[in-house]
Amino acid sequence: MSSTAHTANIPTPFRLLLRIHLLQMRRKFRSARDQSSLLVGALIVFLTGYTILASGLFYRALHFAGRFPGLGEMLIERMIYLLFSFLFLLLLFSNIVIGYTNLFRNKETAFLITLPISAQDIFRWKFLESALLASWAFLLLIAPLLGAYGLEQNAPWHFYLLGPVLIALFIVLPAVFGCWVAITIARHLDRRLFQLLTVLVVLLTFIGLSAYWKPQVLDEENLETRVISVLDRLLTKTRFSQFPFLPSYWLSSGVLHWVEGALSAAVFFVLVLLSNVGFFGLLAFTKTGRFFYSALSATHSRSHVLGQWEWFRNWTALRRQFHYRAGAMEYLLRLVPRLEPDTRALLLKDMRVFWRDTAQWGQTLVLFALIGVYISNLRYFTQQLANPFWVHLISYMNLAACSLNLATLTTRFVFPQFSLEGKRLWIVGLAPLGLVRVVKAKLLLSITASLIVTLPLIWISCDMLKLPLAQKFYFAGAIIVMTFTLNTLAIGLGALYPNMKEDQPSKIVSGFGGTFCLVLSFLYIVASVLLLSFGSPWGGMDFLTPNFKVLGWIGFAVLSVALGWLPYRWGLHRVATFEH
Amino acid sequence: MIELKNLVKRFGDLVAVNDISLTVGRGEFFAVLGPNAAGKTTTIKILTALIKPTSGTAHICGFDVQQQPLEVRRRLAYVPDFPFLYDKLTPWEFLRFTGQIFRMDEEAIQRSTRELIPRFNLEPYLRQPIEGLSHGTRQRVAIVSALMHAPEVFILDEPMVGLDPHHTRVVKDVLKERSLQGMTVFLSTHQLSIAEEMADRIGIIHHGRLIAVGTRDELRRQSGSDGALEKSFLALTAQEANFVEEKSALKDREPEITIA
Known part of the structure; x- marks a missing residue:
């Protein structure tokens, strides 16, 4: 086909691959820059x-x-x-x-x-x-x-x-x-x-x-007088x-x-x-x-990693026998009162898609497992947790950590929800349900799912810090409001800045709307935690007058409405007039 | 050109390819038909050396696919139903890349692209990123990239998906021309009309077995039906399904023999 002298000038496959991937990377950066400054x-x-x-x-x-x-x-x-x-x-x-x-x-x-x-x-x-x-x-x-x-x-x-x-x-x-x-x-x-x-x-x-790294709780005496011995143990373990x-x-x-x-x-x-x-x-x-x-x-060539086990083969054989029955998840959803059948079908679809996409719930699990491990380890800081200053500081840090985790998840999973329906508009968009109810159903699901995780996390963290009941309710109230706001913000912006061309949630999120959602969520959390700590009736900010404390709460409420309710309303309006 | 001997591929309990033996000659246009999950794509995956067979051998142009994969790939081209393309490249860059991977020099790339690109109406798209192209246009880019190095064997898995009637005709014409020039075509499709119109011989795979091979007339005789290929196909696959059911029923009725 060609002379040896000519083909000798052709780069090796490795160099060709390197060249086209560098070219692709340069174009990806350029298109990211052009699409969203x-x-x-x-x-x-x-x-x-x-x-x-x-x-x-x-x-x-x-x-x-x-x-x-x-x-x-x-x-x-x-x-x-x-x-x-x-x-x-x-x-x-x-x-x-x-x-x-x-x-x-x-x-x-x-x-x-x-x-x-x-x-x-x-x-x-x-x-x-x-x-x-x-x-x-x-x-x-x-x-x-x-x-x-x-x-x-x-x-x-x-x-x-x-x-x-x-x-x-x-x-x-x-x-x-x-x-x-x-x-x-x-x-x-x-x-x-x-x-x-x-x-x-x-x-x-x-x-x-x-066993090797079993936490050893130190009492005050050890911390004060046996520092060298404690350090020695630390150095031995490492x-x-x-x-x-x-x-x-x-x-x-x-x-x-x-x-x-x-x-x-x-x-x-x-x-x-x-x-x-x-x-x-x-x-x-x-x-x-x-x-x-x-x-x-x-x-x-692999059909399933467990395919070599008899019990697995029997189980799959059993699953092949179809009984034309609704699944367990559907039975569970039927228990929810006042849920219309079409809304239930949509929620069921979303729950099944989420559950079967290991990458999605895997990330969620890792994020919240990390915060769970952190909270469960709070019990070892007995010395520091006797000091009201540290308790106060850690309680707000916990609120911030929990809501930052939530913001990552709402941006990653809730924001792209409306865009993901783009490819399925032939069924969902044309169904009598209507797109506005589709968005409302998605919001209901995301808020419920978020609260199932955030509320217990905050409650347990407050419990670990041995906060009084009133303070527990204060933080529980705060996380409920923040969960509502972060979800409505993500759903609202997702409807305002949809990307119907992409199938991949990660690509949808990486555009202007997703970045805007993440930035706004982050700013909201920082501002909310600061305002709530100003308004806190318990310790820390004693130099503030009661009026100023009330202003902190009002500020938090106004911010939550502005960043949650307004984008959501605008998003719904956009969806109601959406042309597909 | 293509020679399969007692080819078997198992996925756990499932026998995806069950003892297939087949020879496809130089310049022959061979079409493979079969219901969904019959084993067509698995056979193609073995031919393209993506997976190893459980037993049996596959030779292309006299080279063993498993033992001499590079020799095979130099002579082979493959286009799946949804081909992989580098999204951020333009079609022109992608075609040059595949040409160079097949060690074509500049002159050969120029000659080949100047012949194929106008034929497949790709000129208006050459400088656009592939990510923005329609499925049909992407498919045409993939077919051109596969034909550039003048392969001796061309394997296609549902290549007409997403192509408009005009470009379907172009693909058919080019494949027929190349086939007449000596290129062996191995086409897997569900579109019986394409197989009927283009193929020199047709093979029907069902439940992993090659249940029938022959020209259109030979298949008609084997099936005992007359008329279009569709009737022969339905009759042959139904016969096979009945055969499998009977075999399974007989197996269920086999008495258990215990030797004391």
Whole structure:
């Protein structure tokens, strides 16, 4: 077909893939900038604000720890080792999840495998892509810390040049290990022995970690007089982070020695890191492709991961026998009084879609599980919780954390609801139900679902803080109003700025409307928490007059109506006159 | 050109492809028909080396699909019903990318695109991002990208979905021309009229088994029906369904034998 001399000038498949992906990325940034300057502005403000705030906080934390008599340097050192070892685990986990999705559940991989590109080349490209996708947040986390550490320790100028090189080397190792784990999972996931061993390992790890890091409540006497003994226990429990075969140990040691000026020791650790990156990187780049193809084929050949179990096969056989009955969820919804059948059908559809989309409820679960863990751990801070100042502060922080979580979810899931109906307008839009009732039903569902989570969370957090009943009701009232407002704001803006072309909720959210919703929700929460703390009848703001406190409540009420009710009314008006 | 020998693919208990043996010659236009979930797409996935067969072999142009996948892919083109395209690229950039992936030099890319792009009426769209194109236009881009390197074997899975009558005609004409020039076409479709009009031979897959192969007239004879292909298809698949039901009923009635 063509001469060898000509084809020799054609870039390799890997370089071709790199080139088109860079081109795609440039266009994505450009189209984001053209579509929504608010989004770009919000991102720049967030990134700048985050960098400044994080650097400042890290600097102050390091400075504070460094002043500890006799043990300051040691504490800082341990903190650095500990932080990098946890970040290594975080990166490993992130690489496993992203590596699996990107290697085996990706349309591009299925497309590339039909082209004359070797499995090794495809793996090479996907490995690089997964590593970058899994690690960019790590870079964002670590840059302010390293900067603050360098400033606090008066590091030489070349430390700031070395830092990025070390980080770039460091992220390769969890990426390689993560991809290997992902390939192993993909190849063997449906094997019963593999599943049993995995469950066993996870259980044992969980039990082991729970036992090792069991919280130890300290009384006042210990805190006042036995500080060294307490610190000793703390240092013993965190000694694992200095295990010499951990890649995070090589990175931390390199950083610490470089700052101290012990350059030969620092270079030694950098070389250890470099040689490991070279060895494992080479294995990934030259040898892993052959396993990748088998794993890809296994993933596409799998009917169900539990298909090897007799009980599962019997269960699926039972499910195949259809009985023409309504589902359990429908029976439950029938119990709700005054719910019209068409509204019930719509709610049922939304609930089923949400439940069956693992990615959606998975994110929700992770967000609220984290806040749940935080709240349940409040019981260990017995000493601090005896002080009214801390109790007051933490109670408002809890309100803010809970509502910020909720704002993330309302923007991510409630805002795109109306747009998502765009593709289904042939049925929902043309049904006698009418679009206005569709929007109202969605609001009812989102508020109910939000309250099921937020109200108990706030109540439990108040209970942990041992607040009196009146104060519990105060916070419960506040979260109810905020839940209503955040949901109506998201539904209202979703109707005002719909995007009927997209199927993906994440893409709908990333436009102007979604960003606007997130920014407004965030501002509303900050303002509301401040106004409520001004208006608080319990402690903290004793210097404020009662009139000023009433103003705080009025301000909160006005803000809630302005940001909740008004966008909702405008949204409903838009929907009533919507042309589709 | 395409040779399948005792091909089997199992997904757990389900046998998606059940002992299929088939040979499709050079320049032959072969159409595969079958009800939904019959095993057509699984067979295609094995042919394109996306999945490994449980047993049996598949050869394309004399190369084993599993053992020599790169040799196979150099000679193969594949267009699924919903092809993957890079959304932020323009059709022109995408066509150049696929040309280069198939190691075509600049001259070959120019020659090929100058022939195919006007034929598929893609000129007005060449500089627009693919994300803004209609499904039919995307499908045409995918077909052109597949034909650029003059494949020896062209596998298509429902390629006419979303195409207007004019472009359906263009695709049919180009496929027929290339087939006459020696390109083997393996087309999976539900549109019986296309198979009837275009195919040299037709295969019917049902419950993972290749239940009938032959020309239109041969299928008519096998089915015992007369007239359009639709009648033959319905008769053959109904016969197969009855056969499977009877087999299953007989199995249920088999006495249990216990050896003491």
